[in-house]
Amino acid sequence: MREVLRAVWAYRYFIISSIKTEFRSRFVRSKLGAVWMILHPLAQVLVYALILSQIMTAKLPGVATQYAYPIYILSGIIGWTLFAEILSKSLNIFISNANLLKKISFPKLALPLITIGTALVNFTIFLVMMFIVFGFLGHLPIHALQWIPILTLLTLTLALGIGLFLGTLNVFIRDIGQFMEIALNFWFWLTPVVYMMSIVPQKYHVLFMLNPMTGIVLGFQNVLLYDKAPDLSILIYPTLFAITSMILAMIVFYKAREEMADVL
Amino acid sequence: MNNVLEVKNISKSFKDYSSEWARVFSWFGLKVKPLEEHHILRDINFNIAHGEAVGIVGENGAGKSTLLKMITGTLNPSKGTIQINGRISAILELGMGFHPDLTGRQNVYHSAGLMGFTHEQIEAVMDEIEAFAEIGDYFDQPVRTYSSGMQMRVAFAVATMYRPEILIVDEALSVGDAYFQHKSFERIRAFQKEGTTLLIVSHDRGAIQAICDRAILLEQGSVLKDGEPEAVMDFYNALIAQKENSSITQVETEDGKVQTISGTGEVQLEEISLINTKDEKIEYIAVGEEVTLNIKVKVNKLVPQMVVGYMIKDRLGQPIFGTNTHHYKQVIENPKEGSKIEFNFGFCMNLGVGSYSVTIAIHADDTHLSSNYEWQDQALVFNVVNTSKEEFVGSSWLKQKVEVKYVN
Numbered sequence: 001m002r003e004v005l006r007a008v009w010a011y012r013y014f015i016i017s018s019i020k021t022e023f024r025s026r027f028v029r030s031k032l033g034a035v036w037m038i039l040h041p042l043a044q045v046l047v048y049a050l051i052l053s054q055i056m057t058a059k060l061p062g063v064a065t066q067y068a069y070p071i072y073i074l075s076g077i078i079g080w081t082l083f084a085e086i087l088s089k090s091l092n093i094f095i096s097n098a099n100l101l102k103k104i105s106f107p108k109l110a111l112p113l114i115t116i117g118t119a120l121v122n123f124t125i126f127l128v129m130m131f132i133v134f135g136f137l138g139h140l141p142i143h144a145l146q147w148i149p150i151l152t153l154l155t156l157t158l159a160l161g162i163g164l165f166l167g168t169l170n171v172f173i174r175d176i177g178q179f180m181e182i183a184l185n186f187w188f189w190l191t192p193v194v195y196m197m198s199i200v201p202q203k204y205h206v207l208f209m210l211n212p213m214t215g216i217v218l219g220f221q222n223v224l225l226y227d228k229a230p231d232l233s234i235l236i237y238p239t240l241f242a243i244t245s246m247i248l249a250m251i252v253f254y255k256a257r258e259e260m261a262d263v264l
Numbered sequence: 265m266n267n268v269l270e271v272k273n274i275s276k277s278f279k280d281y282s283s284e285w286a287r288v289f290s291w292f293g294l295k296v297k298p299l300e301e302h303h304i305l306r307d308i309n310f311n312i313a314h315g316e317a318v319g320i321v322g323e324n325g326a327g328k329s330t331l332l333k334m335i336t337g338t339l340n341p342s343k344g345t346i347q348i349n350g351r352i353s354a355i356l357e358l359g360m361g362f363h364p365d366l367t368g369r370q371n372v373y374h375s376a377g378l379m380g381f382t383h384e385q386i387e388a389v390m391d392e393i394e395a396f397a398e399i400g401d402y403f404d405q406p407v408r409t410y411s412s413g414m415q416m417r418v419a420f421a422v423a424t425m426y427r428p429e430i431l432i433v434d435e436a437l438s439v440g441d442a443y444f445q446h447k448s449f450e451r452i453r454a455f456q457k458e459g460t461t462l463l464i465v466s467h468d469r470g471a472i473q474a475i476c477d478r479a480i481l482l483e484q485g486s487v488l489k490d491g492e493p494e495a496v497m498d499f500y501n502a503l504i505a506q507k508e509n510s511s512i513t514q515v516e517t518e519d520g521k522v523q524t525i526s527g528t529g530e531v532q533l534e535e536i537s538l539i540n541t542k543d544e545k546i547e548y549i550a551v552g553e554e555v556t557l558n559i560k561v562k563v564n565k566l567v568p569q570m571v572v573g574y575m576i577k578d579r580l581g582q583p584i585f586g587t588n589t590h591h592y593k594q595v596i597e598n599p600k601e602g603s604k605i606e607f608n609f610g611f612c613m614n615l616g617v618g619s620y621s622v623t624i625a626i627h628a629d630d631t632h633l634s635s636n637y638e639w640q641d642q643a644l645v646f647n648v649v650n651t652s653k654e655e656f657v658g659s660s661w662l663k664q665k666v667e668v669k670y671v672n
Contacts, residue, residue: 014377021363021374028365028406100361105337105352106378172284255291258340261333262278 007107015110019117041126045133048073067137068225074130075224076193076217079151082123083159083213084184089115090163091180094171098264108257112160123152130224141227151219151230154242158212161245168253171260191217209234212241268429268461269312269335273344276305276330276485304330305485308344312430317462319472319493321500322482328465331482332432335463350429353379355420364408368399368418371407376422389425396421396447413441420448427455432463449475469497473581494581495522498641502526504633527638530565531626534604536644549613550651551661557609561626563599567637568628570596572607575623576615578659584615586623590630613648616659621645 008015027033049070093111094101101108127148134140170176191213192200200208208214215238219230279298281287286296305327312318322328333339334346336354361378362371372393376386394403397417399410407415424431433452453475456462466472472479472493479496481489483503489496499514502524514524537545539556549555559572573588589595589607599605622644628635653661 010380011377013383014374014380017374017377017383021366021370024370025363025365100378102333102338104354104361104378106380169288172287252291256288259279259287261339 004107004109008109008113011107011110014106015113015117018110018114019121022114022118023121037125038129041122042129042133045074045126045129048077049133049137067139071134071137071139071225072196072221073194074133075221076191078123078126078130078224079155079217079220080188080191080193080213081126082119082152083155083216084188085119085122086115086156086159087163088181088184089119090160090167091170091177093163093167094260094264095174095177102261102264108253108260112164116156116160119156120152141224143227144223144229147219147223147230151216151223154219154235154238155216157246158216158238158242161242161247161249164249165245165252168249168256168260171256172263187211187213193217209237212238266313267311267347268314268349269463270347271308271310271335271344272347274305274308274331274334274341274346275303275343276327276334276339277301277303277342303485305341308485308487310480310487310490312461312463315456315459315461316478317456317464317476319464319466319476319479319496320482321465321467321472321479321496322488323504326482327485328482332434332463332465335430336432348430351426352430352432353423353426353428354432355423355434362407362415362419365406367406368397368403368410369394372418372422375419376425379422381426385426393418393421393425396451398444413444417444420444424448424451424455427458427460430461430463431455432465434465469501470582472497492522495524497581498522498524502639502641523643524641525639527626527636529638530567531561531563531570531599531637533559533624533626533638533640533643534562535560536622536624538644538646546646548647548649551613551615551617551648551653552663553613555611555613557611557622559607559609559624561605561607561638563601563603563605566598566601567635568598570599570605570637571627571629573625573627574609575625577621577623579619579621581621584620584659588625588630614661614663615648616657616661617648617650618659619645619647 023034023037027036030036032039049067052070052073090112093115097111166176166180190208190211192208197205197208197218215234219235222228222230278301279287280300281296282299290296308331320328320331330339332354334341335348336352361375363374366374369390372390373383373386397403399414399417402410402414431452452462462475464472464476476493478491479493480487481496481500489499495514513526514522516522537558538549539558540546541554546555557574559574561572571588571590573586575586576584578584596605621642624638624640624643626637
């Protein structure tokens with residue numbers, strides 16, 4: 001384990017330059033360049049904020065502003081986007097880098113770190129854009145901001161754990177990747193991002209809480225909408241889930257790593 | 265411990281399972297028998313010492329790439345161990361990981377990073393890389409605007425930015441323009457002088473014999489020959505020409521060289537000699553002397569047609585001149601069984617001073633690759649000496665007319 005970490009550390013420059021490359025190559029041929037990095041999330045935020053605020057004007061209990069619903073959606077969507085981006089990229093991480101893995105010897109674990117780095121940059125820009133829009137809407141939730149890094153770390157671990165576990169298996173059994181693409185769609189609608197837990201019948205609440213993303217999304221909503229600390233009791237289960245999946249991912253990856261290049 | 269590379273009992277097989285789930289279960293100790301096991305390499309053993317230059321040859325599918333991939337570490341052996349002392353750099357896939365939209369410079373940072381170098385290490389040699397690649401302003405242009413030769417130049421410059429302990433060179437090197445080929449070979453040679461071990465994969469006999477001091481022949485996943493490059497290459501050549509019921513033998517000649525004889529044996533070489541104008545057999549020939557290469561063969565079995573060819577090689581085994589009777593429209597049709605036939609090739613010995621050998625090939629068509637009756641390396645050895653010409657160097661003699669005069 002220590003050796004693996006040392007190898008990854010030796011590749012820190014490659015990881016950083018790969019993250020840069022990832023963004024650079026995306027915008028290098030456009031005139032506006034890096035501005036697009038901001039415009040994309042801004043547009044997404046505005047769509048929710050402007051359009052939904054006109055259609056769904058119903059106020060949420062305990063929230064003063066008339067923009068309650070768009071803020072609600074944005075608070076949840078930022079957590080979900082981070083989760084979904086890392087999970088779906090990790091699923092194909094070895095397959096899409098097959099050429100590199102087959103021909104150059106480098107620590108494979110550098111790849112997920114690049115994915116995380118890229119996702120974190122996207123997340124940060126999204127967060128900043130969101131706060132700017134929040135400011136215009138007269139909503140500045142700054143009292144529980146210290147919880148954002150913790151929630152982010154939890155989301156990262158969960159997404160990477162599940163993603164690497166299934167992504168390793170996906171090298172051998174490609175149906176897993178296809179299946180997960182569909183499953184991720186259902187997963188989104190089974191997580192209270194667009195709708196509120198209150199519209200879910202009480203008897204199904206237990207089932208909803210089995211979804212590790214429910215607790216995390218509720219946490220993001222607590223911090224960003226209600227401006228208060230997340231309910232720690234509902235974060236215990238996602239934390240255990242994340243750690244377990246991460247351990248499983250490491251075990252499967254360790255077992256598979258020798259045969260991986262054979263079938264890529 | 266003078267070995268930089270120790271390959272011990274390496275075997276590699278790819279396993280096919282009835283279901284991929286069975287493979288997954290097998291990692292966790294469940295005894296699942298693979299449906300099929302393809303053995304790519306079996307029991308490979310060799311050590312390579314510090315500073316050696318070793319050529320790896322073999323037909324396509326012999327397992328060369330698999331072996332190299334295991335040495336570079338992208339594949340893991342199924343059995344056995346590979347011990348490496350020092351950094352390996354591989355010129356296998358030049359330009360791997362280059363991004364078309366980034367500039368040459370940005371790609372250098374990226375792909376050198378992929379090789380594990382730090383930003384400072386790359387920065388320190390960036391000017392050197394730029395100078396070596398010699399692509400001018402293109403270095404700061406996106407790689408997508410490069411020709412494949414330019415991409416090769418940058419990639420080679422990156423792969424050899426620091427001297428590695430072991431350098432693996434694939435055929436890839438033979439692409440690109442002649443000028444850069446020379447330049448890159450020079451760098452490889454310079455590395456070798458400083459102690460880098462070379463591992464060269466090539467079908468190019470000339471390259472192997474010019475650079476390597478040892479060659480390893482792989483055939484169907486096993487080491488078939490391991491030794492002096494000329495002998496191994498001769499054997500490899502014979503192997504390519506090998507047909508059913510053909511035999512290959514290698515015998516050691518008096519001067520310690522290994523002579524390879526192969527072929528199906530329908531026609532055999534009886535006698536070979538160089539004859540001067542006075543009809544004497546000679547071994548020492550003066551530069552420019554008129555000689556005749558006399559070859560006598562015996563037809564053991566009826567064959568449809570027969571071509572006899574010869575090749576003169578220098579002491580490093582590099583081809584100097586070769587031709588055959590096919591090119592001179594002297595193909596013999598249906599030679600009678602038991603008959604003896606004599607061939608005479610007359611020419612002036614316009615070669616440089618040195619020792620040469622003659623390889624003989626007797627076959628049906630214009631190359632020895634189909635129906636090879638007999639192939640004999642070093643069937644004859646002769647020496648060229650300078651007795652009457654002005655002093656000169658090199659492997660050939662060009663008749664000179666030298667004129668010197670003042671122009672003002």
